[in-house]
Amino acid sequence: MPGLVVFGRRWAIGSDDFVFPGAFELFVRLVWWIGILALYTVHKGQFNCPGGGLLHSYLLVLLILLASIICALSALVYISMQGTISNPGPRKSLPKLLYTRLLLYVPEFIWAVVGAVWVSDSSVHCEKTVINVVIGTVIASWVIIIFTIIGVVIVFDPLGGKKTFYLTNSINRNLESSQSGQLLYNVKNTATRVWEKRIRLLCCCIVQDDDHRVAFTSIAELFRTYFSDTDLVPSDIAAGLTLLHQEQDKMESCPKEPEEVLCHSPSSLVTDDLDIELENAAHYMLFAAAAYGWPYYIYTNPFTALCKLNGDCCGNRPTDSDITGGDRHNFHFGSILKITGLQYRDFIHISFHNKIYEIPFFVALDHKKEAIVVAVRGTLSFEDVLTDLSADCEDLTLEDVLENGFVHKGITQAANYIYQKLINDGILNQAFTIAPEYKLVIVGHSLGGGTASVLAVMLRNSFPTLRCYAFSPPGGLLSKSLADYTKHFIVSVIVGKDLVARLSMPNMEDLKRRIVRIVANCNRPKYQILLRGCWYEVFGGDPDNFPTELDGRSQDALTQPLLAEESLMVHRSPSYNALEDESHLNSPPPYPHLYLPGKIIHIVEESSSRRLCSSDTKYTARWSNETVFSNILISPKMVTDHMPDVVLKALNSLSQDRGSCVSC
Secondary structure, three states: OOEEEEOOEEEEEEOOOOHHHHHHHHHHHHHHHHHHHHHHHHOOOOOOOOOHHHHHHHHHHHHHHHHHHHHHHHHHHHHHOOOEOOEOHHHOOHHHHHHHHHHOHHHHHHHHHHHHHHHHOOOOOOOHHHHHHHHHHHHHHHHHHHHHHHHHHHHOOOOHHHHHHHHHOOOOOOOOHHHHHHHHHHHHHHHHHHHHHHHHHHOOOOOOOHHHHHHHHHHHHHHHHHHOOEOOOHHHHHHHHHHHHHHHHHHHHOOOOHHHHHOOOOOHHHHHHHHHHHHHHHHHHHHHHHOOOHHHHHHHOOOOHHHHHHHHOOOOOOOOOOEEOOOOOOHHHHHHHHHHOOOHHHEEEEEOOOEOOEOOEEEEEEOOOOEEEEEEOOOOOHHHHHHHHOOOEEEEOOOOOOOOEEEEHHHHHHHHHHHHHHHHOOHHHHHHHHOOOOEEEEEEEOHHHHHHHHHHHHHOOOOOOOEEEEEOOOOOOEOHHHHHHHHHOEEEEEEOOOOHHHOOHHHHHHHHHHHHHHHHOEOOOHHHHHHHHHHHHHHOOOOOOOOEOOOOOOHHHHOOOOHHHHHHEOOOOOOOOOOOOOOHHHOOOOOOOOEOOOEEEEEEEEEEEEOOOOEEEEEEEEEEOHHHHOOOOOOOOOOHHHOHHHHHHHHHHHHHHHHHHHHO
16 A cells, blocks of 8 residues: 556555565465475485486476565565555565566476476376376466466556656646646546446346446446545455454553433333333344245255245245245245245235346235235345445435435435335235225334335325335445424334444545545554454454554544644545645535434344354344444444344343343
8 A cells, every 4th residue: 555556567466565476476486486495305316217318307497486585575574564554665666676576477487388298298107106296386377377366467567657657647736727627537537437347246146237337337427436546455445344343452451431321221211212222123123024935034044944845835826916036946935934924815926026226025915913024125136236326316306305315325216116106006005905994014124114115205295104114234335404393203223333324435434534544644564463463353352552653643633644644645636536726635525415214213232142043132222323323333243233133133032021021
């Protein structure tokens, strides 16, 4: 970090990223060299077999070649260990060493070909041990060459040439405005096309139509904008995340202020309301989880699910008018029956149809709660991911609702699709004809939770008693006015440090700035940060107190970017940002703030005791507000806390604990 510049272009690897791969190859080469040396010493003077002369020369040259590679690798690893992330000065000689190391691949390649020819020569009749060693040597050479080529492909940056050009010439500010504007447009356009090609490659297995092409362009523009203003490589981000995690854990271990403790002591009325909502949430989470169909059922019952589905799913199959989309073997519907405990006659409509902006859902009668439940599925396919990533903002215009505002574009289009189905196809009319006294409840998890929330806003005027339970919805969903409006009929449930509930473009920008700040000002080499970070994540212990340039600085000084930070922000590069004098670090984010919907229940793991075959986890729940989720928390559980089985487990645990307290 910054990205290594060799062969006249920038690469997605830093000059301090050769420590671990170089050390691994150095170990392999040393073992290899010692083995060849032992073989040569033992068989010295015994190369009288046919082809033995060539073998003698081959082993001798191979020893010299391996020794040269070992020396080059040793120097490469040593230089790569010098300096810090933001101070690449001590590593300025590394490109020359890298050129030397790459140059040694030429004789190694030639010698690998010679070895392959010698091994394949039928006239060679030397000792079998020697032949096997040469075969192993040839294979090892080819494996290392192939992995090197793969590594080069991985760290290749298609925009590296343009980035290098603008980085090295950014001090020249005398370009005419029209010329610089055209250059800026061309580079931005190229970057967007590169991201679009990457997304198309990842989604090559799905049928692509006009909606997909529009989404690809929109998502590519989003990625281009987000990644365009920093000179970070992937290992810098990994180092930044582990530093942030340790810093975060240090802050959490500090004692809280008395005022902060008092503010989380709710009144008995609020506590009673929380108990009711937790009991409802635990019940409706079953419907949200069931919307995932057989993948969730098999995931939670890995040993018995297939047998149960094969035995039970072939008996009652809904008619074609009840179900849309593919469920050839009836596994989806059978899993929904198993998870919810409902009967076939309780389902009004089931849709497994899945395209971008069109996600599966089902409508069922819940006789226990006397509710008509609309359950929306969360992310489970590439199409769903594209819907998630279509994170542009658009206006939500509703009649008789003054609190109109911005909403997540992709999720809003998915909600509008379900709205059209429910209203235009008469699905809700059919449901209320069967059960007119029932109330309407909309539920969903993850993407389904966000879609359910926007759908609830759309249906609120027609169904004033509507309720919505959004489990782990995306953070960047509704503008402040709409989020406040939904507090009357939506309850969001968040577990722990769930990443998705904190995902929004402003939060991602904040995370990027935090990574840049802590990475740029840490005074330890990257390899030490990563080693300590891996140890901390796997084995725990006390957070490491890495010294930084931030130590001892006043609070006012901390608001200003340091020189090391500015070196990581490409704010003067026309390949990324307009030519302006203001610091990018202090400029306001270009994205509007979007928030979680409704009232928020935050469930936190209080204690965890692990036994030989099980684990007992205790949870606590409290009402929270959207400001608690205004930044992304780094934790090994930031992904697992989002999983539907974890959410359901936490809700069931809380319901059981509170139920036992009431009975006592």
